[in-house]
Amino acid sequence: MARPWRIAWSGTARYRSPVISVGQALRAVLDATPVLGAERVLLSAAAGRIAAADVTSARAVPAAANSAMDGFAVRAEDVATAPARLRLIGMAPAGTLLDTAVVPGTAAKIFTGSVVPDGADTVVRVEDTEERDGTVIVQVPVRAGANVRLAGEDIEPGAVVVPAGGVLGAADVGVLASIGRATVTVHRRPRVAILSTGAELVEVDETPGPGQVVNSNAYTLAAAVAEAGGEPTVLPIVRDRFEDVRERLAAAAEADVVLSSGGVSVGEFDFVKEALDALGVERRFWKVAQKPGKPLTFGTRGQHLFFGLPGNPVSALVCFLVYVRPALRRLSGHRRLHLPAVDAVLEAPLKKASKLTEFVRVRLSRGPTGWIARPWPTQSSGVLTSLGGGAGLLVGAAAVDVLEPGRSHRVLVPSPETLACEQPGSEFA
Numbered sequence: 001m002a003r004p005w006r007i008a009w010s011g012t013a014r015y016r017s018p019v020i021s022v023g024q025a026l027r028a029v030l031d032a033t034p035v036l037g038a039e040r041v042l043l044s045a046a047a048g049r050i051a052a053a054d055v056t057s058a059r060a061v062p063a064a065a066n067s068a069m070d071g072f073a074v075r076a077e078d079v080a081t082a083p084a085r086l087r088l089i090g091m092a093p094a095g096t097l098l099d100t101a102v103v104p105g106t107a108a109k110i111f112t113g114s115v116v117p118d119g120a121d122t123v124v125r126v127e128d129t130e131e132r133d134g135t136v137i138v139q140v141p142v143r144a145g146a147n148v149r150l151a152g153e154d155i156e157p158g159a160v161v162v163p164a165g166g167v168l169g170a171a172d173v174g175v176l177a178s179i180g181r182a183t184v185t186v187h188r189r190p191r192v193a194i195l196s197t198g199a200e201l202v203e204v205d206e207t208p209g210p211g212q213v214v215n216s217n218a219y220t221l222a223a224a225v226a227e228a229g230g231e232p233t234v235l236p237i238v239r240d241r242f243e244d245v246r247e248r249l250a251a252a253a254e255a256d257v258v259l260s261s262g263g264v265s266v267g268e269f270d271f272v273k274e275a276l277d278a279l280g281v282e283r284r285f286w287k288v289a290q291k292p293g294k295p296l297t298f299g300t301r302g303q304h305l306f307f308g309l310p311g312n313p314v315s316a317l318v319c320f321l322v323y324v325r326p327a328l329r330r331l332s333g334h335r336r337l338h339l340p341a342v343d344a345v346l347e348a349p350l351k352k353a354s355k356l357t358e359f360v361r362v363r364l365s366r367g368p369t370g371w372i373a374r375p376w377p378t379q380s381s382g383v384l385t386s387l388g389g390g391a392g393l394l395v396g397a398a399a400v401d402v403l404e405p406g407r408s409h410r411v412l413v414p415s416p417e418t419l420a421c422e423q424p425g426s427e428f429a
Contacts, residue, residue, distance in 0.1 A: 019287045021398070022357045025296070026323060028284045030337070032300045033327045036188040036256065043176055046168045048229065049186035050333030055162040057179040060152035065116040069147040072107040072129060072136050073120035076144035084138040088131075092117060107136050116148055123147035155179065165335050187333030192230045193252035194221050197245060197262040197272060198311060201237045216384065217261040217316050221309075224320050228328040230257070246275040249306075253279060256304060256331060259324065262311030272308045273297055281306050289398060291353040292381045293319040312381035318359050318393065321414055339412040340419065344371035344392065350403040358396040360403070361386040362411060364418055373411055390418055 020028075038052035067073065073092070078084055086107040092098040094113035102108055102119035109131075110116070110123060122144055130137045154175075155161055161175050162168065168176075168184070176184055201215040202208050218234045225232035233255065238248040249272075252258045260272050273286060281299040286308075288296050292315040297308035307324055309316040326337035344364060352358040361383075362373040373394055376386040392411040396403055403409065413419060 019289050019294075020285050022288060022290050022322070025285055025288045025298070026326070029298055029305075029323050029327050030330060032284060032298075033305060033330045034303050035333050036190060036331045038185050039188050040183045040185050043173060043182055043184060046173055046176070046184050046186065047170065049168050049184075049189075051162045051164055051166045051168060052185045052187045052333060054160045054164050055176065055181065055184060057155045057159050057161050058157060059155075059179055060157050061155040061175075061178050062149055062151055062153060064151050066149050067110045067112055067114045067116060067123045067147060068149050069123055069125045070111050071126045071147065072124045072138070073102055073110045073114075073116050074107045074122050074124055074138070074142070075102060075104060075120060076122045076142070078104060078107075079122065079124060079138045079142040082138055082141045085135050086138065088134055088136055090117075107138075109136075121145060121148065165333060167334070187331075190230045190256040190328050190331040192225045192232050192257045192259060192328070193235055193255035194218055194225070194232055195235045195238060195248055195252055195258065195260040197238050197240060197260060199240045203237065216313055217309075217311070220313060220317055220384070221259055221261065221320060224317065224325070225259075225328065228325045229332045229334075230328045240271065242271040242275060245271045246278050249275050250279055253301065253304060253306075257324070257328065258304070258306045259309060259320070260307070261309045261316045276306055276308065289356050291356045291358045292379075293322075293359075294356070296323070298323070310381075313384040314361070314381045314387060317384070317387055321393070321412070322359070339393075339414060340416070341410050341412050342371050342392070342419070343408045344373035344394070344411045346394070346403055346405050346407060346409050347372055347374045349405045350375050350396075352396040352401060352403055354401050355398055357398045359412070360394040360396050362392045362394045363390050364392040364411065364413070365390070371411070373409060387414065389415065391415070392418065 041049065074086060078086060086105060089100050089106045089108055090098050091109040092114045094111050097115055098108055098117040102117050108117050122142055123146060124138050124142050125147065128140045130139065161179060162172050196215045196218045200212050202212050204214055208214060215237055222232040222234050235248060235252060238244050276299055281301045283297065283299040286297040287294055293310050295310050296319050299306045305327060309319050321339060329337045350360060352360060361376040361379060365372050373392060392413055394409050394411045
């Protein structure tokens with residue numbers, strides 16, 4: 001692909017690149033992101049995975065009509081009026097079959113889950129009866145079919161119980177078990193290599209010296225990858241030397257996705273873009289008209305994705321949430337790719353970056369009439385605590401310079417816990 005903005009400067013490759021909008025950048029990422037192939041996993045490991053093919057049942061569930069209650073299997077005609085005295089012909093505990101049919105004037109003792117005997121079409125609850133001297137007295141009229149779960153009531157043979165693209169939740173796993181599927185075919189999880197660059201970085205178990213900082217981005221991104229359904233691998237810190245960066249990126253390139261943080265701006269020691277070029281990565285864009293995270297780069301080599309994230313902690317995580325997370329979900333086979341969002345009323349006025357889409361960090365809380373967004377006191381790219389519990393990313397449009405209070409704005413919600421309720425609502429009153 002031709003790159004008309006590439007120029008030579010002092011023997012080192014430097015770049016001019018058009019700054020694109022958030023929408024253009026997101027489309028470029030998703031247009032280049034494939035869906036990964038399939039693998040078969042045990043049912044015990046299937047929760048949260050994405051079905052790669054329709055799962056069809058070969059059997060009915062339940063396999064036969066069975067009782068929803070402890071009670072007595074009867075013919076509806078015999079209990080249309082009450083009281084009714086019926087002769088007991090036997091008992092059918094769950095897991096057994098009664099080989100005697102229920103005929104007019106008779107009943108069979110039955111339990112929850114027991115197969116309804118031939119001839120019976122209704123079950124009377126035990127609490128509506130009195131058992132005496134080999135008979136049962138039904139004390140209330142019972143409608144036909146009461147307390148009977150019909151064969152195939154849940155699943156009929158040939159029914160698609162999990163569609164391709166469906167997320168396997170707890171109920172889906174239970175359904176697969178009920179039809180005898182010990183394994184299921186799902187999309188493979190993306191393997192993600194995480195690389196942090198910077199001479200100032202130290203590992204988490206080291207004490208930072210003067211001018212040094214702990215490599216928090218690696219842990220932030222690894223946790224975010226795992227939350228998005230990927231399999232993260234954190235690589236050792238690489239120092240700001242072109243050959244070192246190129247060598248480490250080459251080693252990481254076998255992963256489905258490579259995430260680097262730092263080294264993507266225009267500084268003298270920012271080598272990630274050049275190293276990606278040297279590895280034959282096709283650059284799709286560099287620089288997005290947004291705040292935070294403007295110096296974001298994205299490229300591809302075959303079906304492998306490369307994201308050069310900014311080094312500032314907030315910028316790196318915001319770029320991950322907006323661009324990398326949807327890509328990981330598409331790779332995994334998800335159809336719903338993006339963060340959930342709510343409409344929230346801004347509590348205080350806020351001046352935003354001119355001509356940039358700004359992801360303003362806010363605290364979300366529930367008010368009497370809906371969500372309220374309170375701007376975080378500082379929007380510094382180094383304040384990672386602003387993206388902790390209860391955080392939202394209010395999307396400030398590029399065309400707007402001031403966000404007015406009292407107006408409703410769209411807010412992205414990074415954590416589903418933010419939307420969880422501490423107390424039940426009126427639906428439980």
